[in-house]
Amino acid sequence: MISRGSAALLAVGLLLTIGLPGIASATVAHNASTPTGDADLVVVMKSERELYLYRNGLIIAQYPIALGLRPIGTKQMRGDDKTPIGAYTLDWRNPNSDFHRSIHISYPDPSDREHAAALGVAPGNNIMIHGQPDYDNRPRTGDWTHGCIAVSNRAINQIWVRVPDGTPIHIYP
Template identity: 55%
Template sequence: MTRVKKNFRVMFGVTTLIYVLASLWLCLDPAQANLLKADKVVVVKSERSLMLMKNGAVLKKYQVALGKNPSGRKTREGDQKTPEGLYYLDWRNPNSQYHLSLHISYPNPEDVKNASALGVSAGANVMIHGLPNELDDPGKLQRIDWTHGCIAVTNTEIEEIWTLVPDGIPIEIKP
Protein backbone atom coordinates (compact mmCIF):
# COMPACT_ATOMS: atom_id res chain seq x y z
CA MET A 1 0.00 0.00 0.00
CA THR A 2 1.35 3.38 -0.90
CA ARG A 3 2.05 5.98 1.69
CA VAL A 4 -0.65 8.30 0.25
CA LYS A 5 -3.33 5.60 0.55
CA LYS A 6 -2.25 4.82 4.10
CA ASN A 7 -2.37 8.50 5.10
CA PHE A 8 -5.76 8.85 3.42
CA ARG A 9 -7.19 5.90 5.37
CA VAL A 10 -5.83 7.26 8.66
CA MET A 11 -7.25 10.73 7.96
CA PHE A 12 -10.58 9.25 6.85
CA GLY A 13 -10.71 7.10 9.99
CA VAL A 14 -9.90 10.03 12.29
CA THR A 15 -12.47 12.24 10.55
CA THR A 16 -15.11 9.52 10.81
CA LEU A 17 -14.33 8.99 14.49
CA ILE A 18 -14.61 12.72 15.22
CA TYR A 19 -17.92 12.86 13.35
CA VAL A 20 -19.32 9.86 15.27
CA LEU A 21 -18.19 11.22 18.65
CA ALA A 22 -19.61 14.67 17.88
CA SER A 23 -22.92 13.11 16.83
CA LEU A 24 -23.07 11.05 20.02
CA TRP A 25 -22.29 14.12 22.13
CA LEU A 26 -25.11 16.06 20.46
CA CYS A 27 -27.51 13.17 21.03
CA LEU A 28 -26.51 12.71 24.67
CA ASP A 29 -26.42 16.38 25.61
CA PRO A 30 -30.21 16.79 26.16
CA ALA A 31 -30.29 13.64 28.28
CA GLN A 32 -27.36 14.85 30.34
CA ALA A 33 -29.07 18.21 30.77
CA ASN A 34 -32.19 16.38 31.94
CA LEU A 35 -30.13 14.63 34.62
CA LEU A 36 -29.46 18.06 36.10
CA LYS A 37 -33.15 19.06 36.25
CA ALA A 38 -34.71 19.23 39.70
CA ASP A 39 -37.59 16.92 40.58
CA LYS A 40 -38.68 18.86 43.69
CA VAL A 41 -38.20 22.28 45.29
CA VAL A 42 -37.99 22.61 49.08
CA VAL A 43 -38.20 25.96 50.87
CA VAL A 44 -37.37 26.21 54.57
CA LYS A 45 -38.74 29.55 55.72
CA SER A 46 -36.87 29.63 59.04
CA GLU A 47 -33.56 29.17 57.18
CA ARG A 48 -34.52 31.52 54.32
CA SER A 49 -33.40 28.80 51.92
CA LEU A 50 -34.67 27.29 48.68
CA MET A 51 -33.22 23.95 47.60
CA LEU A 52 -33.51 22.30 44.21
CA MET A 53 -33.69 18.55 44.79
CA LYS A 54 -33.04 15.52 42.58
CA ASN A 55 -33.77 12.03 43.93
CA GLY A 56 -33.63 13.38 47.50
CA ALA A 57 -30.23 15.06 47.09
CA VAL A 58 -29.66 18.83 47.03
CA LEU A 59 -28.62 20.01 43.55
CA LYS A 60 -28.45 23.69 44.44
CA LYS A 61 -29.28 25.91 47.43
CA TYR A 62 -30.22 29.61 47.41
CA GLN A 63 -30.81 32.31 50.01
CA VAL A 64 -34.32 33.78 49.70
CA ALA A 65 -36.41 36.70 50.87
CA LEU A 66 -39.99 35.99 51.94
CA GLY A 67 -43.18 37.91 52.66
CA LYS A 68 -42.90 40.91 54.99
CA ASN A 69 -44.72 38.93 57.71
CA PRO A 70 -42.96 35.57 57.29
CA SER A 71 -43.87 33.67 60.48
CA GLY A 72 -46.77 31.25 60.32
CA ARG A 73 -49.02 29.96 57.56
CA LYS A 74 -50.64 32.21 54.98
CA THR A 75 -54.33 32.33 55.91
CA ARG A 76 -55.75 35.16 53.84
CA GLU A 77 -55.13 37.53 50.98
CA GLY A 78 -52.97 40.48 51.99
CA ASP A 79 -51.50 38.98 55.16
CA GLN A 80 -47.95 39.34 53.72
CA LYS A 81 -47.16 35.72 54.64
CA THR A 82 -45.48 33.08 52.50
CA PRO A 83 -47.65 29.93 52.46
CA GLU A 84 -46.63 26.62 54.00
CA GLY A 85 -47.52 23.22 52.59
CA LEU A 86 -47.25 21.14 49.45
CA TYR A 87 -47.89 22.87 46.12
CA TYR A 88 -46.75 22.61 42.49
CA LEU A 89 -44.89 24.93 40.13
CA ASP A 90 -47.64 25.02 37.53
CA TRP A 91 -46.73 27.83 35.10
CA ARG A 92 -44.09 30.45 34.43
CA ASN A 93 -44.13 34.13 33.50
CA PRO A 94 -41.26 35.33 31.29
CA ASN A 95 -42.71 38.88 31.34
CA SER A 96 -42.87 39.27 35.11
CA GLN A 97 -42.49 42.62 36.89
CA TYR A 98 -39.84 40.75 38.87
CA HIS A 99 -37.53 39.65 36.04
CA LEU A 100 -38.86 36.04 35.72
CA SER A 101 -41.37 34.19 37.88
CA LEU A 102 -42.55 30.64 38.55
CA HIS A 103 -46.12 30.30 39.82
CA ILE A 104 -46.80 28.28 42.97
CA SER A 105 -50.20 26.54 42.94
CA TYR A 106 -51.34 28.32 46.13
CA PRO A 107 -54.06 28.06 47.36
CA ASN A 108 -54.51 24.31 47.60
CA PRO A 109 -57.92 22.88 48.65
CA GLU A 110 -56.96 22.94 52.35
CA ASP A 111 -55.97 26.62 52.10
CA VAL A 112 -59.30 27.48 50.44
CA LYS A 113 -61.23 25.56 53.11
CA ASN A 114 -59.37 27.31 55.94
CA ALA A 115 -59.88 30.76 54.42
CA SER A 116 -63.56 30.05 53.75
CA ALA A 117 -64.02 29.08 57.40
CA LEU A 118 -62.66 32.53 58.29
CA GLY A 119 -64.91 34.19 55.71
CA VAL A 120 -61.96 35.57 53.73
CA SER A 121 -60.18 35.01 50.42
CA ALA A 122 -57.10 32.77 50.59
CA GLY A 123 -55.26 34.96 48.08
CA ALA A 124 -53.40 33.89 44.95
CA ASN A 125 -50.44 34.60 42.65
CA VAL A 126 -47.67 33.42 44.95
CA MET A 127 -44.48 33.09 42.93
CA ILE A 128 -40.77 32.37 43.05
CA HIS A 129 -39.32 35.44 41.35
CA GLY A 130 -36.35 37.72 40.87
CA LEU A 131 -35.99 41.38 41.77
CA PRO A 132 -38.21 44.24 40.63
CA ASN A 133 -37.35 45.10 37.04
CA GLU A 134 -36.13 48.58 37.99
CA LEU A 135 -33.41 47.11 40.25
CA ASP A 136 -30.16 45.61 39.02
CA ASP A 137 -28.42 45.13 42.36
CA PRO A 138 -30.05 43.07 45.10
CA GLY A 139 -28.41 45.21 47.76
CA LYS A 140 -30.24 44.78 51.05
CA LEU A 141 -33.28 43.12 49.46
CA GLN A 142 -31.83 39.64 49.90
CA ARG A 143 -31.19 40.27 53.61
CA ILE A 144 -34.74 41.38 54.50
CA ASP A 145 -38.19 39.94 53.87
CA TRP A 146 -39.77 42.36 51.40
CA THR A 147 -42.32 40.50 49.24
CA HIS A 148 -46.11 40.30 49.62
CA GLY A 149 -45.82 36.55 50.27
CA CYS A 150 -43.69 35.41 47.34
CA ILE A 151 -40.25 33.81 47.45
CA ALA A 152 -37.57 36.09 45.99
CA VAL A 153 -34.06 35.37 44.75
CA THR A 154 -31.62 37.45 42.70
CA ASN A 155 -32.13 37.82 38.95
CA THR A 156 -29.13 35.62 38.20
CA GLU A 157 -30.52 32.95 40.52
CA ILE A 158 -34.05 33.00 39.04
CA GLU A 159 -32.50 32.58 35.58
CA GLU A 160 -30.67 29.48 36.82
CA ILE A 161 -33.75 28.14 38.64
CA TRP A 162 -35.84 28.79 35.49
CA THR A 163 -33.61 26.41 33.51
CA LEU A 164 -33.35 23.72 36.21
CA VAL A 165 -37.02 23.47 37.22
CA PRO A 166 -39.60 21.93 34.85
CA ASP A 167 -43.29 22.84 35.10
CA GLY A 168 -45.41 20.58 37.27
CA ILE A 169 -42.87 19.61 39.92
CA PRO A 170 -43.79 19.76 43.61
CA ILE A 171 -42.67 22.53 45.92
CA GLU A 172 -42.78 21.94 49.64
CA ILE A 173 -42.70 25.06 51.79
CA LYS A 174 -41.74 24.29 55.39
CA PRO A 175 -41.91 26.60 58.45
Protein backbone atom coordinates in the same frame (compact mmCIF):
# COMPACT_ATOMS: atom_id res chain seq x y z
CA MET B 1 -22.25 18.09 66.59
CA ILE B 2 -24.87 18.68 63.88
CA SER B 3 -26.07 22.27 63.38
CA ARG B 4 -29.78 23.08 63.43
CA GLY B 5 -29.74 23.71 59.67
CA SER B 6 -27.95 20.43 58.95
CA ALA B 7 -30.39 18.57 61.18
CA ALA B 8 -33.31 20.12 59.28
CA LEU B 9 -31.82 19.06 55.94
CA LEU B 10 -31.25 15.53 57.25
CA ALA B 11 -34.88 15.45 58.37
CA VAL B 12 -36.06 16.65 54.94
CA GLY B 13 -33.92 13.98 53.27
CA LEU B 14 -35.40 11.32 55.55
CA LEU B 15 -38.92 12.53 54.83
CA LEU B 16 -38.20 12.45 51.11
CA THR B 17 -36.93 8.88 51.47
CA ILE B 18 -39.86 7.55 53.51
CA GLY B 19 -42.54 9.92 52.21
CA LEU B 20 -44.36 12.82 53.81
CA PRO B 21 -47.56 11.78 55.57
CA GLY B 22 -50.58 13.59 54.20
CA ILE B 23 -48.71 14.96 51.19
CA ALA B 24 -49.48 13.37 47.84
CA SER B 25 -46.60 13.10 45.44
CA ALA B 26 -46.96 15.16 42.31
CA THR B 27 -46.25 13.89 38.84
CA VAL B 28 -43.75 15.97 36.92
CA ALA B 29 -45.43 17.23 33.78
CA HIS B 30 -43.20 18.21 30.88
CA ASN B 31 -44.30 20.75 28.32
CA ALA B 32 -42.27 21.37 25.19
CA SER B 33 -42.48 25.14 25.72
CA THR B 34 -40.95 24.99 29.23
CA PRO B 35 -37.56 23.88 30.49
CA THR B 36 -37.16 20.21 31.34
CA GLY B 37 -34.30 20.61 33.82
CA ASP B 38 -32.76 18.23 36.25
CA ALA B 39 -34.62 19.10 39.50
CA ASP B 40 -37.50 16.89 40.62
CA LEU B 41 -38.36 18.69 43.88
CA VAL B 42 -38.01 22.18 45.34
CA VAL B 43 -37.79 22.55 49.11
CA VAL B 44 -38.07 25.88 50.91
CA MET B 45 -36.96 26.19 54.53
CA LYS B 46 -38.52 29.49 55.60
CA SER B 47 -36.70 29.70 58.94
CA GLU B 48 -33.35 29.23 57.20
CA ARG B 49 -34.25 31.55 54.29
CA GLU B 50 -33.02 28.88 51.84
CA LEU B 51 -34.44 27.21 48.73
CA TYR B 52 -33.06 23.80 47.72
CA LEU B 53 -33.33 21.96 44.42
CA TYR B 54 -33.38 18.18 44.74
CA ARG B 55 -32.90 15.36 42.27
CA ASN B 56 -33.45 11.76 43.35
CA GLY B 57 -33.36 12.77 47.02
CA LEU B 58 -30.07 14.69 46.82
CA ILE B 59 -29.54 18.45 46.99
CA ILE B 60 -28.23 19.73 43.65
CA ALA B 61 -28.48 23.49 44.29
CA GLN B 62 -29.16 25.93 47.12
CA TYR B 63 -30.21 29.60 47.02
CA PRO B 64 -30.80 32.27 49.68
CA ILE B 65 -34.35 33.68 49.66
CA ALA B 66 -36.47 36.54 50.93
CA LEU B 67 -40.04 35.95 52.07
CA GLY B 68 -43.19 37.89 52.78
CA LEU B 69 -43.01 40.89 55.10
CA ARG B 70 -44.61 38.77 57.87
CA PRO B 71 -42.74 35.49 57.41
CA ILE B 72 -43.77 33.59 60.56
CA GLY B 73 -46.74 31.27 60.11
CA THR B 74 -48.58 30.30 56.96
CA LYS B 75 -50.58 32.40 54.54
CA GLN B 76 -54.23 32.53 55.56
CA MET B 77 -55.67 35.37 53.53
CA ARG B 78 -55.05 37.95 50.85
CA GLY B 79 -52.94 40.84 52.12
CA ASP B 80 -51.44 39.11 55.18
CA ASP B 81 -47.90 39.31 53.66
CA LYS B 82 -47.20 35.68 54.63
CA THR B 83 -45.59 32.96 52.55
CA PRO B 84 -47.61 29.72 52.58
CA ILE B 85 -46.44 26.50 54.23
CA GLY B 86 -47.30 23.14 52.66
CA ALA B 87 -46.96 20.96 49.59
CA TYR B 88 -47.77 22.61 46.26
CA THR B 89 -46.77 22.39 42.60
CA LEU B 90 -44.87 24.81 40.39
CA ASP B 91 -47.49 24.96 37.65
CA TRP B 92 -46.76 27.84 35.26
CA ARG B 93 -44.24 30.59 34.61
CA ASN B 94 -44.05 34.21 33.50
CA PRO B 95 -40.99 35.16 31.42
CA ASN B 96 -42.16 38.82 31.36
CA SER B 97 -42.64 39.27 35.09
CA ASP B 98 -42.11 42.64 36.77
CA PHE B 99 -39.69 40.64 38.94
CA HIS B 100 -37.33 39.48 36.14
CA ARG B 101 -38.91 36.02 35.82
CA SER B 102 -41.44 34.21 37.98
CA ILE B 103 -42.65 30.66 38.55
CA HIS B 104 -46.13 30.19 40.02
CA ILE B 105 -46.80 28.13 43.16
CA SER B 106 -50.19 26.37 43.13
CA TYR B 107 -51.40 28.19 46.27
CA PRO B 108 -54.26 28.25 47.21
CA ASP B 109 -55.12 24.57 47.13
CA PRO B 110 -58.60 23.30 48.13
CA SER B 111 -57.59 23.08 51.79
CA ASP B 112 -56.33 26.68 51.75
CA ARG B 113 -59.60 27.84 50.15
CA GLU B 114 -61.64 25.93 52.72
CA HIS B 115 -59.64 27.41 55.60
CA ALA B 116 -60.01 30.95 54.24
CA ALA B 117 -63.76 30.43 53.68
CA ALA B 118 -64.13 29.31 57.30
CA LEU B 119 -62.47 32.59 58.33
CA GLY B 120 -64.70 34.54 55.92
CA VAL B 121 -61.73 35.88 53.94
CA ALA B 122 -60.18 35.48 50.48
CA PRO B 123 -57.14 33.17 50.52
CA GLY B 124 -55.00 35.30 48.21
CA ASN B 125 -53.25 34.08 45.07
CA ASN B 126 -50.35 34.65 42.66
CA ILE B 127 -47.69 33.33 45.02
CA MET B 128 -44.48 32.97 43.00
CA ILE B 129 -40.79 32.24 43.13
CA HIS B 130 -39.34 35.31 41.44
CA GLY B 131 -36.31 37.49 40.91
CA GLN B 132 -35.74 41.14 41.75
CA PRO B 133 -38.00 43.99 40.61
CA ASP B 134 -37.22 45.18 37.09
CA TYR B 135 -38.78 48.57 37.87
CA ASP B 136 -36.31 49.39 40.66
CA ASN B 137 -32.55 48.81 40.77
CA ARG B 138 -32.27 49.15 44.56
CA PRO B 139 -30.79 46.04 46.17
CA ARG B 140 -33.44 44.27 48.28
CA THR B 141 -32.47 43.05 51.72
CA GLY B 142 -34.46 41.20 54.36
CA ASP B 143 -37.99 39.96 53.78
CA TRP B 144 -39.79 42.28 51.37
CA THR B 145 -42.39 40.40 49.31
CA HIS B 146 -46.14 40.17 49.88
CA GLY B 147 -45.96 36.38 50.27
CA CYS B 148 -43.76 35.31 47.37
CA ILE B 149 -40.33 33.71 47.55
CA ALA B 150 -37.73 36.07 46.10
CA VAL B 151 -34.25 35.13 44.88
CA SER B 152 -31.55 36.97 42.96
CA ASN B 153 -32.00 37.35 39.20
CA ARG B 154 -29.06 35.01 38.68
CA ALA B 155 -30.78 32.42 40.89
CA ILE B 156 -34.17 32.67 39.15
CA ASN B 157 -32.40 32.24 35.79
CA GLN B 158 -30.82 29.01 37.07
CA ILE B 159 -34.04 27.79 38.72
CA TRP B 160 -35.96 28.62 35.52
CA VAL B 161 -33.78 26.23 33.50
CA ARG B 162 -33.51 23.48 36.12
CA VAL B 163 -37.14 23.24 37.32
CA PRO B 164 -39.84 22.15 34.86
CA ASP B 165 -43.54 22.97 35.26
CA GLY B 166 -45.22 20.30 37.36
CA THR B 167 -42.37 20.06 39.87
CA PRO B 168 -43.52 19.70 43.49
CA ILE B 169 -42.51 22.35 46.00
CA HIS B 170 -42.57 21.72 49.75
CA ILE B 171 -42.50 24.84 51.92
CA TYR B 172 -41.56 24.31 55.57
CA PRO B 173 -41.73 26.75 58.51
